[in-house]
Amino acid sequence: MQSPIPFARIGTRGSPLALAQARLVRELLCQAHGIGQADIEIEVFSTGGDRSQAENTTLSDIGGKGVFTKEIDEALLSGRIDIGVHSSKDVATGMPQGMVLAAFLEREDVRDAFISVSARDIDTLPEGARFGTSSIRRAAQALRLRPDLRIVPFRGNVHTRLKKLLDGVADATLLALAGLNRLDEAHRATAILDTKAFMPAPAQGAIALAIRDADARFAGIVAPLDHAPTHAGILAERTMLSVLDGSCRTPVGALSTRTGAGYELCGEILSLDGQTSFQAQATGSDPVALGEQVGRDLLAQAGADWQTRFLA
Numbered sequence: 001m002q003s004p005i006p007f008a009r010i011g012t013r014g015s016p017l018a019l020a021q022a023r024l025v026r027e028l029l030c031q032a033h034g035i036g037q038a039d040i041e042i043e044v045f046s047t048g049g050d051r052s053q054a055e056n057t058t059l060s061d062i063g064g065k066g067v068f069t070k071e072i073d074e075a076l077l078s079g080r081i082d083i084g085v086h087s088s089k090d091v092a093t094g095m096p097q098g099m100v101l102a103a104f105l106e107r108e109d110v111r112d113a114f115i116s117v118s119a120r121d122i123d124t125l126p127e128g129a130r131f132g133t134s135s136i137r138r139a140a141q142a143l144r145l146r147p148d149l150r151i152v153p154f155r156g157n158v159h160t161r162l163k164k165l166l167d168g169v170a171d172a173t174l175l176a177l178a179g180l181n182r183l184d185e186a187h188r189a190t191a192i193l194d195t196k197a198f199m200p201a202p203a204q205g206a207i208a209l210a211i212r213d214a215d216a217r218f219a220g221i222v223a224p225l226d227h228a229p230t231h232a233g234i235l236a237e238r239t240m241l242s243v244l245d246g247s248c249r250t251p252v253g254a255l256s257t258r259t260g261a262g263y264e265l266c267g268e269i270l271s272l273d274g275q276t277s278f279q280a281q282a283t284g285s286d287p288v289a290l291g292e293q294v295g296r297d298l299l300a301q302a303g304a305d306w307q308t309r310f311l312a
């Protein structure tokens with residue numbers, strides 16, 4: 001019998017990937033607390049980012065922070081849900097007051113996958129091939145290696161993008177391997193890209209659990225799901241992004257890895273055409289200090305006004 005007050009209410013977007021992630025969180029919460037699936041409600045929200053996909057506008061058209069999280073954030077703050085489940089890379093660095101990313105599941109594969117029906121990898125794409133991506137970072141990284149590629153806008157959920165590829169809308173695309181893995185679609189990857197040439201987006205591959213920051217009960221409930229090394233790594237990458245005043249619409253890559261004593265953080269800023277790029281790296285044990293150090297190093301190299309110059 002279902003209890004009158006659910007143990008927890010989870011908020012998520014409705015895309016197949018978001019639902020898979022929310023179900024994974026429900027599964028892990030049930031295991032950790034010895035409860036049944038019926039005790040956890042999954043509530044689906046449509047965000048501005050989802051609606052813009054349906055209307056085929058671009059993310060820049062709607063703009064603003066939290067385009068994939070706002071409706072879920074509001075439901076969390078109003079008490080309608082208790083836990084927001086997000087892809088960490090979609091969560092803006094300046095989060096609304098009153099909420100916190102309290103736990104991160106162990107990170108999936110951080111790498112980007114190359115997918116094409118006509119080429120084995122980026123090098124074998126024909127001259128002037130159409131490269132489908134709406135990610136400024138992926139476009140810049142691809143153009144760095146292949147300035148001849150023609151970038152075509154490519155939005156929609158993972159299955160939509162795979163379908164567009166089969167329909168010939170583009171010759172190739174890049175998708176996060178993490179998402180493909182969670183959807184059992186990793187066999188679609190033609191090649192897996194190395195993280196030096198294709199440094200992932202900050203926080204790629206990690207699922208974040210947002211709660212109200214004063215909510216001690218749910219802090220305790222999500223705590224067993226937190227993977228400490230992932231948490232530290234994502235904190236370092238998100239701190240770096242915040243120093244750069246970056247977002248998912250800036251050409252920025254970041255990747256933290258564990259070293260013996262602590263963490264190594266690598267960061268990258270690119271120009272839109274990929275012909276100019278700056279890299280920095282550092283090691284340390286304090287994720288926030290590490291993110292600040294690498295972010296400041298990148299700012300010193302690229303100039304504090306890099307966004308006005310690079311994104312003009």
Ligand SMILES: NCc1[nH]cc(CCC(=O)O)c1CC(=O)O
Nearest residue numbers: 087090175176178179204205206
């Ligand atoms: N912005 C869309 C988005 N947000 C998170 C993922 C992948 C899953 C992840 O990074 O955890 C994707 C799709 C993609 O980049 O292929």
